[in-house]
Amino acid sequence: MSITVEQVREALAPVKDPEIGRTLLELGMIKDIQVSGNDTDVTVELTTAACPLKSTIENSCRDAIKAALPSIGTVNIHLTARDSRKGTAKSTPLPGVKNIIAVASGKGGVGKSTVSANLAVALADMGHRVAVLDMDFYGPSIPKMFGITEEKPTVDNDMIIPVVAYDVKVISIGFFVEDDSPVIWRGPMVHAALKQFVEEVKWGEIDYFILDLPPGTGDIQLSMVNMLPVTGAVIVSTPQDVALLDARKAVSMFASTGVEILGIVENMSYHICPECSHKSHIFGDSGARKYAEEKKFPFLGDLPLELSVRQTGDGGKPFFLCLDENDELRQRFAKIARNLVSSVDVRNLTKPAAAVVSRQPSGCH
């Protein structure tokens, strides 16, 4: 009796993407199964042609089929790649940008810019092309965190050229306002500024475009979803109830506009006393982690409250770049960046490309 397509599909059912940890079938990566007599041809679509685990995936598929169907003849696994990890629709105002990641928080001062800056350099360290757009007009701290004190963007052929620091292209609203001028940003101004940064900056080819938002759920979030196809949002929160309450509001605003929650980062989770190594939970214990579990959002990881994080950030170099590769904190953050990449991959494999939304977010106050 010859083998059927259904039998091959069943044999492949347990095979998981080793990086993402979900099955290839669930991720829609098995594109085609052909059977001819006792031989089979299986087409597997990878997230990127440069996937470092492609031979592992190929071997796992072949092994699973042979184990489940001992009478099988030749097993050919064909690997293809989709338009590598494209999370935004083709007709986008940023055509060279693959993934737009909004980094948001409900409350101010929870470490959103610290997370944005370190995510940017960690992703660049992994070989990705990265840009940061700092739209936190209440306190644009990205230039300081990247050590950009004097340099300003230049203009070439009427296009603004971003400043490059630590291999990351940076544009901040802070480059365009005087340090001490009290600017009151109203809706139309916010919209116009974002429009200019989208249309008049030469961003080029970017894998991860990180948008550092001001805290809360105001005009900029509205302009963003109306202007940009956002791949998803990362929510930064401290563990305590009051910050989480605001984080919930930020989440429901994104949910009401269909923006995917790529994950939660818990910052200032705990503090290790440098004298006695005692671990204390100054802002409560694991609140953001529990919230992520409750809502079934990916929990990307947590970060301790640590003096070096503040000192390096204020000193103009993200802590990720100041630490040795074996350092626990650096590895902890590298894992957060890897978890984000996986979360983006899952989103891009399982959902349609992100698009600009015309809907107004609800519950934005």
Ligand SMILES: Nc1ncnc2c1ncn2[C@@H]1O[C@H](COP(=O)(O)OP(=O)(O)OP(=O)(O)O)[C@@H](O)[C@H]1O
């Ligand atoms: N894990 C941490 N340990 C120690 N200090 C931290 C940590 N995370 C952030 N900080 C410090 O806390 C301050 C606020 O952080 P940051 O500017 O990243 O927060 P934010 O949420 O972006 O704030 P804002 O509301 O102003 O946008 C900074 O001085 C930063 O260096």
